[in-house]
Amino acid sequence: MLLAILLLAAAIAHLLLPVGPLREAQAMDPELADLILAQLRLPRTLLVLGYGAVLGISGAALQAMFANPLASPDISGASSGAALGAVLGGYWLGLTQPLLLAACGATGALATLALLMTLAGRRADTATLLLAGLAISLAAGAATSLALALAPSPFAFYDAFDWLMGNFTDRSLAQAAAALVPAGIASILLLRRARALDLTALGEDVAASLGLKPRRLALEVIAFSAIAVGACVSVAGAIGFVGLVAPVFGRHISRGHPGRAMAPAAAIGAILLVLADMVVRAVPLDRPIPVGVITALFGTPLFVWLVVTMRRRVTA
Amino acid sequence: MTSLFARQVGIAARLQPTDLGVESGELVALVGPNGGGKTSLLRALARIEGAAGQVSIADEDLDQCSLARRRQLLSFLPASRDVTWPIAVRDVIALGLDRPDPARIDELIALLELDPLAERPVDRLSTGERARVLLARALAPSPAVLLLDEPLSNLDPYWVLRILAILASAAQSGQAVLVALHDLGQLDHFNRALLIADGEVKMDEAPAGLMASERFEDVFRIRALNGAWSIRRQADPRSSQ
Numbered sequence: 116m117l118l119a120i121l122l123l124a125a126a127i128a129h130l131l132l133p134v135g136p137l138r139e140a141q142a143m144d145p146e147l148a149d150l151i152l153a154q155l156r157l158p159r160t161l162l163v164l165g166y167g168a169v170l171g172i173s174g175a176a177l178q179a180m181f182a183n184p185l186a187s188p189d190i191s192g193a194s195s196g197a198a199l200g201a202v203l204g205g206y207w208l209g210l211t212q213p214l215l216l217a218a219c220g221a222t223g224a225l226a227t228l229a230l231l232m233t234l235a236g237r238r239a240d241t242a243t244l245l246l247a248g249l250a251i252s253l254a255a256g257a258a259t260s261l262a263l264a265l266a267p268s269p270f271a272f273y274d275a276f277d278w279l280m281g282n283f284t285d286r287s288l289a290q291a292a293a294a295l296v297p298a299g300i301a302s303i304l305l306l307r308r309a310r311a312l313d314l315t316a317l318g319e320d321v322a323a324s325l326g327l328k329p330r331r332l333a334l335e336v337i338a339f340s341a342i343a344v345g346a347c348v349s350v351a352g353a354i355g356f357v358g359l360v361a362p363v364f365g366r367h368i369s370r371g372h373p374g375r376a377m378a379p380a381a382a383i384g385a386i387l388l389v390l391a392d393m394v395v396r397a398v399p400l401d402r403p404i405p406v407g408v409i410t411a412l413f414g415t416p417l418f419v420w421l422v423v424t425m426r427r428r429v430t431a
Numbered sequence: 432m433t434s435l436f437a438r439q440v441g442i443a444a445r446l447q448p449t450d451l452g453v454e455s456g457e458l459v460a461l462v463g464p465n466g467g468g469k470t471s472l473l474r475a476l477a478r479i480e481g482a483a484g485q486v487s488i489a490d491e492d493l494d495q496c497s498l499a500r501r502r503q504l505l506s507f508l509p510a511s512r513d514v515t516w517p518i519a520v521r522d523v524i525a526l527g528l529d530r531p532d533p534a535r536i537d538e539l540i541a542l543l544e545l546d547p548l549a550e551r552p553v554d555r556l557s558t559g560e561r562a563r564v565l566l567a568r569a570l571a572p573s574p575a576v577l578l579l580d581e582p583l584s585n586l587d588p589y590w591v592l593r594i595l596a597i598l599a600s601a602a603q604s605g606q607a608v609l610v611a612l613h614d615l616g617q618l619d620h621f622n623r624a625l626l627i628a629d630g631e632v633k634m635d636e637a638p639a640g641l642m643a644s645e646r647f648e649d650v651f652r653i654r655a656l657n658g659a660w661s662i663r664r665q666a667d668p669r670s671s672q
Contacts, residue, residue: 182515314526316516317568324477324507324578327500371518371552 118368118382125389130160131316132393141346144206158291159283163392164385165295165375167357169302171384172377173340174358175365176305178313179373180336182238182365184421185245187359188224188344192251194355196227197348198279199259204349206275208268213293213350219346221297227251228337237333238319241425280405281354294350301343305377308332312374354407356414357384357391363421434607435576437476440484443504445641446471447631448484453609455575458602460618460638463627464651469611470510472601472627473578477507488575499529506569510580510611513562517552520545520564527571539567542597558585570601577601577608581616595620615660617641626650 130152131137140148174187181191188194200223204210210219210390235247260278263271292378311332314322319329344358365380391409434455439632446468453459461469475482477492483507485491488504496504506527514523524536531602536661543563548556553564553581562585569577577598591614599620602608617626618638626634626641626652634641641647648654 316514316518317523317526318509318511318513320474320477320479320509320511321507323479324505326478326482326496328481328502366516368520372522373516382671418498 118386119378122382122386125386126160126164129163129389129393130156151374154288155285158288159392160287160389162294162347162351163283163290163388164350165206165291166299166354167361167385167388168381169298169343169384170354170358170388171346171361171365171380171382172305173343174384175362175373175377175380176308176312176336177340177358178362179242179315179376180237180333181235181418182373183244184363184425185241185359186248188340189250189252189353189355189358190245191231191279192227192248192255193224193344194348194353194358195252195255195259197224197263197345198223198257198353199223200226200345201349202259202262202266202271202275202279206271207262207408209315213290214297215299216349217293217346219345220347220349221342223255223338224341224345224348225338227255228341232333232337237329243354253319274374277405278329278352280407281352281410282403282405283351283395286350290350294346298343301339301346302381305336305339305343306381308335310376312336313372314374316373340373352405352407354388354391354410356410356418357387359421360414360417361387363417410412435476435488435609437486439485440472440475440482440486442471442475445630446475451474451476451630451632453576453607453626455605455607456602457471457607458598459607459609460620460621460624461609461627462613462615462618462624462641463633467628467650468630469627469631470580472625472632473507473580473609473611476576477505477578479507502527502529502572502574504574505578506572506574508565508569508577508579508582510584512558512565512585514553514561514565515540517554519550519555520556521549523553523564523566524571525588527568529572535571539571542570542664554652559587559590562586563590563594570597573606575606577606577609577610579608581611581613583610583612583614591617615642 125147137148137151140151150233151290168190177186177191197220200219201216202217204219224246230251231247235243263275311327314325314327315329361384362376362380364383365376368379369375391406394409395403435453437451439448439450447545450471463469472567475484476486477539478486491504493501493504500586513635517635528535540546545563545567548560566582582594584619588596595617596621598608598610614650621638624641626647633650634646648663652663653660
């Protein structure tokens with residue numbers, strides 16, 4: 116309940132702040148203020164909320180599936196893969212349709228997650244998972260740079276820099292929809308698997324003995340996460356740490372249940388990303404800093420804390 | 432009354448196709464050397480992925496029945512005590528139930544003396560404590576058949592005896608209980624024993640007869656000597672016959 120109120124407050128704040136330009140527009144022409152709200156502010160707010168929620172849900176789902184609190188869209192390499200897919204689609208295939216680009220992003224994310232599953236296995240230990248994810252992320256990142264450097268358009272690199280690490284400025288309602296409709300459907304499908312993911316906490320054998328299909332569940336989690344993350348990345352870039360951190364707090368609310376943590380993780384992810392984007396807007400610079408920089412800045416200490424507590428538990 | 436009926440259950444390269452019938456109220460021990468196929472048989476009966484054949488409980492094919500019905504028919508307890516997530520003991524037991532039933536959970540907490548641990552995260556407990564919690568989860572839905580893989584490992588003597596008593600009363604109330612175990616001294620508490628080795632059921636009879644047989648000693652490579660088990664030597668005259 117508290118979480119819902121916080122989420123609503125964050126959404127309204129994100130939509131209305133800074134309030135100055137809206138007031139000025141209102142004074143000049145009331146219709147202009149409405150236009151700013153509907154055409155500029157609303158797509159951005161929706162996109163930020165939706166992307167944050169997607170990171171929370173897919174992070175929690177991947178963590179439940181890999182039985183590891185460090186699995187997440189960024190650490191698994193899914194975000195990097197999605198970025199690569201979107202770059203290839205946008206700069207090499209010349210696609211401009213937001214929905215097609217979202218499909219490219221989803222394909223890239225799917226390819227990296229499938230590779231991770233093949234390399235590390237479903238219930239890999241932390242070291243294997245991190246190393247495989249790191250290798251995939253680095254490879255995808257390098258491939259993205261290469262694709263941009265060799266792209267037909269000489270401006271590809273500068274152009275892409277603006278969104279690769281997360282950018283929500285000047286996104287149209289059509290772009291927001293291209294990201295959020297597929298992501299929303301995939302997220303709902305993930306949320307419906309909350310109970311099944313909770314049961315996998317007892318081990319895959321117990322889940323299977325109860326009639327669930329752990330292998331199919333894993334493939335579903337991977338496919339839906341890839342679609343959700345890939346679509347968002349193709350519109351707003353790869354944003355780290357939210358998908359790692361939001362599920363941790365989500366599980367505090369779900370009393371440790373990995374599947375039931377998806378819903379609170381969605382709300383927390385949305386709030387975190389709204390806050391990060393408000394920081395971006397509040398920073399008085401003439402060009403926007405990527406949102407991913409902000410989330411990394413705040414997320415890194417949390418990540419370190421997570422690793423330290425995990426290590427303590429292992430050695431205890 | 433036949434409770435569990437398995438036809439040609441097997442797992443490729445691990446368990447030969449096996450037929451097995453267990454009556455309700457039977458308390459069956461599965462014994463055999465490491466890697467012989469005890470766990471594989473339990474997994475095949477629990478219809479875990481990769482298992483061939485057909486298993487029916489109370490005349491219902493497990494592969495056909497709904498998830499909710501399946502919970503009423505069987506519980507499987509794996510030998511692994513690992514739980515990745517910090518779920519409270521009470522909530523772990525609740526995962527065994529289809530719908531919330533605080534009274535049943537309280538009953539199990541009392542039965543397994545988990546009161547002081549009820550709100551603690553399960554991943555912070557000792558292995559023996561986790562064993563009790565996970566057993567409580569398996570017992571929770573009072574299924575027709577209990578498939579328990581080494582439920583008596585990692586337990587102190589008090590809890591070995593307590594859980595043997597709990598299993599006996601489960602059998603008395605009409606459940607069929609299959610238990611894989613290693614301590615041959617515990618066999619006395621069972622009314623039927625399967626000797627499993629090389630991926631097949633080698634013997635199936637009352638524990639006393641099983642332990643007295645030569646085949647039993649062959650499979651385990653031990654022999655009874657002055658009321659205790661000892662390693663069988665190569666030159667043992669009985670093994671050269």
